[in-house]
Amino acid sequence: MSGKLSKATWFTFVVLFVCCFSTYSYARDGAFLLVSRKLLSEDLVEGSPFNVTYEVHNAGKSDARNVVLEDPNFGNQDFVVLNGSVSLSWDVVAQGEKKVTVVTVQPLHAGDFGARPLKLSYRSSKTSVEHESVALASEILFVYSRPVYERLKGSHWFAWSVFFVGTCLVVGLPFAVYLSGEQSLRKVKRKTK
CATH class of the missing domain: 2.60.40.10 (Immunoglobulins)
Known part of the structure; x- marks a missing residue:
């Protein structure tokens, strides 16, 4: 009987399957x-x-x-x-x-x-x-908590406005110094000509 199931085993399997299915079906009736x-x-x-x-x-x-x-x-x-x-x-x-x-x-x-x-x-x-x-x-x-939520999910408009102003200062001041230095060099070159 190696590899094959006997008729009694199949019969037992079928009976168990029918019992389980009928129990499931009965439980689903309600x-x-x-x-x-x-x-x-x-x-x-x-x-x-x-x-x-x-x-x-x-x-x-x-x-x-x-x-x-x-x-x-x-x-x-x-x-x-x-x-x-x-x-x-x-x-x-x-x-x-x-x-x-x-x-x-x-x-x-x-x-x-x-x-x-x-x-x-x-x-x-x-x-x-x-x-x-x-x-x-x-x-x-x-x-x-309210403060933690505001810090994590808030609009952060104040923080972004400070960032914008700081960025303008960091980029704008050196550019302004460069322009004023270039204008003073032009004046010096005109005087020397």
Whole structure:
């Protein structure tokens, strides 16, 4: 039997494949929610509000009921929620429906903050199974202090104007000395003729 699989091995493989596929298909019969969190600001700055968009999309084959999405990152001692809520709930998210919510948040302190995953719970209307899961991997939120942000990303108009004036002086003064010296040489040459 070198190199060939026996009929029993093939039969076992087929049975396992069918079991796995049917389990996968059964699991996909109910509601299946996809969640995303997007920060709408490229840079987070201490004291400056920014918007966070939460999207919940039902990609399953039935409605999701009693949907609760919680973001444990905002609304604590480091961030204050200015508009909206970070604990969202919907009675029903229909099959193929997308719910979008925008929340305005303001960081109170500068520094690195470990963003924890979102908590999602819902009940599938077809299978009546309650699902609880975490959505999105952990990430690091970096909040700039106002002076550091201005130094890194500001317009720097004062620094550029000083640079321009300094460049004009460095180039202009030697040129002015050259012109005045050339004129005085011409006067001396005229007198000697």
